[in-house]
Amino acid sequence: MTEDLTTRARFWPKGHAYEDFELGQAFKHHWGRTLNEGDNSLFSSLTLSYNPLYFNAELARDHGHPGIVLNANLVFLTVFGLSVEDLSEAGGLFLGVDGLTFHRDCYPGDTLTARSTVIDMRESESRPDQGIVTWHTEGHNQRGELVVDFHRTNLIARRRRPS
Numbered sequence: 243m244t245e246d247l248t249t250r251a252r253f254w255p256k257g258h259a260y261e262d263f264e265l266g267q268a269f270k271h272h273w274g275r276t277l278n279e280g281d282n283s284l285f286s287s288l289t290l291s292y293n294p295l296y297f298n299a300e301l302a303r304d305h306g307h308p309g310i311v312l313n314a315n316l317v318f319l320t321v322f323g324l325s326v327e328d329l330s331e332a333g334g335l336f337l338g339v340d341g342l343t344f345h346r347d348c349y350p351g352d353t354l355t356a357r358s359t360v361i362d363m364r365e366s367e368s369r370p371d372q373g374i375v376t377w378h379t380e381g382h383n384q385r386g387e388l389v390v391d392f393h394r395t396n397l398i399a400r401r402r403r404p405s
Contacts, residue, residue, distance in 0.1 A: 257332025321381030
């Protein structure tokens with residue numbers, strides 16, 4: 243009487259095809275993420291990032307910070323992660339990040355948001371079923387201050403094969 247789950251399951255496509263993007267197209271990525279001291283300690287420990295500013299509030303204050311500083315790589319990867327659903331969730335090879343710039347420190351309790359703009363598109367010469375898309379992504383804190391930005395490039399599958 244009960245249908246097998248596999249007979250009821252339906253493929254739900256995610257992400258965008260190459261043809262869905264256009265130069266200048268902007269994405270305001272949803273939700274945002276508030277980072278806390280636990281996020282920072284776990285990430286820093288797991289990545290062997292033992293900068294004392296990430297763990298020692300007194301030392302951080304002695305260096306002019308209000309307290310513990312969030313690991314810059316955690317900030318970068320959080321902003322990067324916020325962009326995935328809109329930009330590259332459909333898959334495709336990640337080709338790299340260029341121009342990564344940290345503009346200001348972040349602290350536990352900061353909420354990060356992200357937005358991206360398509361800055362370059364071209365067909366792949368070696369993979370005719372894919373295109374190459376580059377985005378400029380910016381991460382901001384809850385006060386709207388720019389904290390990090392970078393260019394990111396991915397191979398993106400085409401919806402249709404070129405003629």
